[in-house]
Amino acid sequence: MGNKYRFPLLLNTQSLLLYWIAWSNRGRPLVRNYEGVVVRNFTFTSESVTEGHPDKMADQVSDSVLDAILAKDPHSRVACETLLTTGLCVVSGEITTDAYVDIPAIAREAINRIGYNDAAFGFDGNTCGVLVALDAQSPDIAQGVDKSEELRSGQSAEDALNTQGAGDQGMMFGYACNDTPDLMPLPIWLAHRVAERLTEVRKSGLIPYLRPDGKTQVTFEYENGKPVRLTTVLISTQHRDGVNRETEIRPDLIEQVILPTIPEAFKGDNPAIYINPTGKFVLGGPHADTGLTGRKIIVDTYGGMGRHGGGAFSGKDPSKVDRSAAYAARWVAKHVVASGAAEKCEVQVAYAIGMAQPVSILVETFGTNTVSEESIEAAVRNVFDLRPGAIVRDLDLKRPIYSKTAAYGHFGRNEPEFTWEALSRLSDFKSAVKL
Incomplete structure (x- = not known):
């Protein structure tokens, strides 16, 4: 019997899958890797934020509290959450420890270290309110961490490494x-380097009108699974009022932040560069946006890759x-x-x-x-x-x-x-x- 269709008979599921991928990606460039799997060329974007971003400020306060406690009692159980908003830092969570630490002082030190140490910046670690609301770790959770289910049920021999259960599912x-x-995806790697450099030129005074809050974002073209071209660099940075975006901020950031961080292989790509696309970024940090611990988990890891x-x-x-x-x-x-x-x-x-x-x-x-x-x-x-x-x-x-x-x-x-x-x-x- 003749084949009345315009495509060959599909003899197996692999062929069917390849036809489906080709149809789904019609009009897009396709490449085939050495195992025969069809993939398409694509662009990929990742972002980072500076240490003055309110969510990152919250992360740093929480980890500063954790470090202070572990330094005195390495066996402590700590789940420390921070909220930052206009004029206020709230530290809460569950902590079981034999250590005493001055949590308000630790929070203020972390905020000041970031650079929010002047009311003119919209937030001042010296004068902001700090509220602390802590409880001990739930005993129901603690019993499973202290002695694992395998040990309690007799499924496992006595072994120090079998004793500790996971703290959560x-x-x-x-x-x-x-x-x-560094074996990292290039988009998030470069976004971090640009953010680090943005903070460096602020703290060193090289660009004195910058303020702590900032975000970066980069886009790369990928061909056959490899980054081949840098297409976009975006920086949004808090700054002192009265600074001109086109005549001061843009040329300064291109020369002092972007060009020094682009890897040599991509320096000739002539990417589109966007600086403070809203036109103005004077209000920043917790005065402009509430910060919470744990809200930048993709920035913390692989940029979505x-x-x-x-x-x-x-x-x-x-x-x-x-x-x-x-x-x-x-x-x-x-x-x-x-x-x-x-x-x-x-x-x-x-x-x-x-x-x-x-x-x-x-x-x-x-x-x-x-x-x-x-x-x-x-x-x-x-x-x-x-x-x-x-x-x-x-x-x-x-x-x-x-x-x-x-x-x-x-x-x-x-x-x-x-x-x-x-x-x-x-x-x-x-x-x-x-x-």
């Missing part, structure tokens, strides 16, 4: 790719897997890419509250793997112990290291405190995947 993601030497389980990081001690397991998942994903086992890797790990063993571990390499995903996942399970107690031990997380993470990203920064960025098990992992 949920899934956490880690991501790595070879866009940059990798998935997110939804849990915020700042203000949480490492018994909270929202934070510690996300750090561990990044640690694992970075090893996968650094080993050459894949060009991109996303790791998902999931937990049940009060249980030590993860309920699932998933490794996704998006078709970029050079060895089988099954062998990669087996190596991950053999080389990395993702029980909460093991994560805290292996990454040395009971230290006062968290204030530094609370602005410009928790990942892709090779600093001594960021143990989850260290390729400390690369040799073991390469051996496990036979590379």
Whole structure:
């Protein structure tokens, strides 16, 4: 019987999938990677914010409180949330500790360090109100963290690493790719560097009319999964009143902030540059927008390039897997890419509250793997112990290291405190995947 249709008979589901992708992407440029998976070229945008953004201010206050407590009592349980609004800082949450710290003083110090130390800026850490409303950790939660379900039910032998249960249920993601030497997606990496430089030129006095609040955003074109062109750079920055956007702010930011941060390979791209598109940004910080801990979770991670389980990081001690397991998942994903086992890797790990063993571990390499995903996942399970107690031990997380993470990203920064960025098990992992 003849084929009355205009396309060949579909003999298998793979062919059907390829036809569907081609039809869905009609009119768009398509490329095919070496495994035969059709992908299209695309643009991707990520944003960052400066440490003076009100949500980031809240993160820094929360992590400053956490650090002060961990410095005196490393076994503390801390869930510290901060709200900042006009003239007011509220610190709340659940904290169980043997330490005493002066929370109002810590909050004021963090706010002043950011640069909000003058009423002329719209917020002053010296004179703002600070309210503290804290309670102890729920004993119902504490019993599951102190002694895991496996141990209480007799499912597991007595083992220090089996003792600690997860502080909550949920899934956490880690991501790595070879866009940059830090194995981070290029859009979020550059957005952070621009935001850091914006703060640097403000604090150094190089651009004296800048104020602490600011946001950055960059867009890259990708071809065959690789960034090939920088197309857009956007900066919105708080500034002193009376400064002209076109004759002062724009040329100063291009010369002192944007050009010094663009990677050499993209300096000739001539991207569109947008500076303060509303025309004016004098009112900023908590005077203009309420800040809350945990509202910049995509800025904190991969700029939207990798998935997110939804849990915020700042203000949480490492018994909270929202934070510690996300750090561990990044640690694992970075090893996968650094080993050459894949060009991109996303790791998902999931937990049940009060249980030590993860309920699932998933490794996704998006078709970029050079060895089988099954062998990669087996190596991950053999080389990395993702029980909460093991994560805290292996990454040395009971230290006062968290204030530094609370602005410009928790990942892709090779600093001594960021143990989850260290390729400390690369040799073991390469051996496990036979590379």
